Amino acid sequence: MPFFGSLDFIKKKVMAIQTEQPLPTHTNTPFLTSNSNQNQHHQPHENNNNEESETALDDVLARLEALLTLLCFKQSSLWSFTASWTAFAAVGVAAPMVALQVYDTDKNQIKGFEIGIVAFQTCLAAVSLICLSHNLRKYGLTRFLFVDRHAAQMPCFHHDYVKQISGSFRLIILWVLSCFLLKTAREITRLSLVEEGSLWLSVAVLMALIVSWTYVSAISLSACVLFHLVCSLQLIHFDDYGKLLQxxxxxxxxMEEHIRLRYHLSKISHRFRIYLLLQFLVVTASQFVTLLQVTGYGGVLTFINGGDFAVSTLVQVAGIIICLHAATKISHRAQGIVSLASRWHALVTCTSEASKLRYCSSTGSLEASNHLNSISLNYSESDLESLDHLGTPSNALLASCMTSHHKRQAYVMYLQTNAGGITIFGWTVDRSLVNTIFFFELTLVTFVLSKTIL
Structure with missing residues (x-):
């Protein structure tokens, strides 16, 4: 009889399966058609947006490259290399030296003060031109900025790239215009206060000094802004990395994305470390000599004979601040990823523990916890038997949770030991290095004042 009962059961199951109606295949067709129509409708729109963003990116890169070519940074061929350095030697070196020799008088002390200022400003511009032109010649502008198609990877960054490059382009023009107006006001004021024999000669000297000063200041400040642009473009990816955790x-x-970002930071540090170090040394030496000349001068220091000290100091310190701000900002952003990852790890761990608690509570785990706590105190058989029906998490679930926890812990430990940032021969450019530079400069100023005034 059990055998015939089982046969009846099997017949009933077969008849039930045969009587089931299969799902109509055409019911999915309208959804597929509508989705395909929507994709076909949105795909040309997305392609148009991508093409527009790529076109805008190409346009702004072309404008930036034209500006860098005008400032003699582009030296891709022998002819452009010769033309760039010839223009720099003529405008940045020969023109101011000839003007200072012609415009030399005992009243305004131009030759005594301004030769050192012109020498250091020209040296700073030469350092900027050498370092930046070498990198641009070696990598090209798009690879140098990490905005080529292999590095950008996603077209969603193109709008941010255009915004940052346009802002840097305007920043260069703003600083160059400010240097031009500042130097022009200083030279016109001096020309109106100093009596000279020939007006045309004074105007020619004034124009030579203004053009030369604006040119070398534009080169040095453009290099600083270009470094700031490279760091700002990487900040876009760090911001996106923070969103990736969500x-x-x-x-x-x-880990793969962080390794790629850290590789880019190491490349930026390698390309700019010589420039940053030489810029800091030249600016420090210039300020040292300036302070020594100002404090050691026995006569009356006026706007006529000492105005260029203020102008040169403003330009040099502004360049240093631009570079330090960009380097410290991206270093702090890279170090801040560690705190974001640690918070993400804690939230995921707590959420997984809460989910396990909810899973256990659905099968009576809250009672199980009370019983488990009372086992050590009461060993009655009824308490032990009452635990048999409780649905505790399986070993596979616990092993999966522990494996995920170990992976997250390893990821956080990796970030803690590989935070990254802009480095100069191993020194990370962050707040601690800025404090060290500040106290070094303060010690240098105190030393000069002790030798000249006290």
């Missing part, structure tokens, strides 16, 4: 949940993807 979108993804794969530690391997996080």
């Amino acid at each position: 979108r993804e949940n794969d530690e391997l993807i996080f």
Whole structure:
């Protein structure tokens, strides 16, 4: 009889399966058609947006490259190399030296003060021109800025790239115009206060000094702004990396993306470390000599004979501040990823623990916890038997949770030991290095004042 009962059961199951109606295949067709129509409708619109963003990016890169070519940074061929350095030697070196020799008088002390100022300003511009032109000649502008198609990867960054490059382009023009107006006001004031024999000669000297000063200041400040632009473009990817922790949940993807970002930071540090170090040394030496000349001068220091000290100091310190601001900002952003990852790890861990608690509570885990706490105190058989029906998490679930926890912990430990940032021969440019530079400069100023005034 059990055998015939089982046969009846099997017949009933077969008849039930045969009587089931299969799902109509055409029901999915309208959804597929509508989705395909929507994709076909939106795909040309997205392609148009991508083409427009790429066109805007190409246009702003072309404008930036034209400006850098005008400032003699582009030296891709022998002819452009010769033309760039010839223009620099004529406008940046020969013109001011000839003007100072012609315009030399005992009243305004131009030759005694301004030769050193012109020498250091020209040296700073030469350092900027050498370092930046070498990198641009070696990598090209798009690879140098990490905005080529292999580095950009996603067209969603193109709008941010255009915004940052346009802002840097306007910043260069603003600083160059400010230097031009500042130097023009200083030279016109001096020309109106100093009596000279020939007016045309004075105007020619004034124009030579203004053009030369604006040219060398534009070169040095453009190099600083270009470094700031490179760091600002990487900040876009660091901001997106912070959002990646909210979108993804794969530690391997996080590590691969962070390795790529850290590789870019190491490339930036390698390309700019000589420039940053030489710029700091030249500016420090210039300020040292300036302070020594000002404090050691026995006569009356006026706007006529000492005005260029203020102008040169403003330009040099502004360039240093631009570079330090960009380097420290991206270093702090890279170090801040560690805190974001640690918070993400804590939230995911707490959430997983809460989910396990909810899973256990659905099968009576709250009672199980009370019983488990009372086992050590009461060993009655009824308490032990009451635990048999409780649905505790399986070993596979616990192993999966522990494996995910270990992966997240390894990822956080990796970030703690590989934070990254802009480095100069191993020294990370952050707040601690800025404090060290400040106290070094303060010690140098105190030393000069002790030798000249006290």
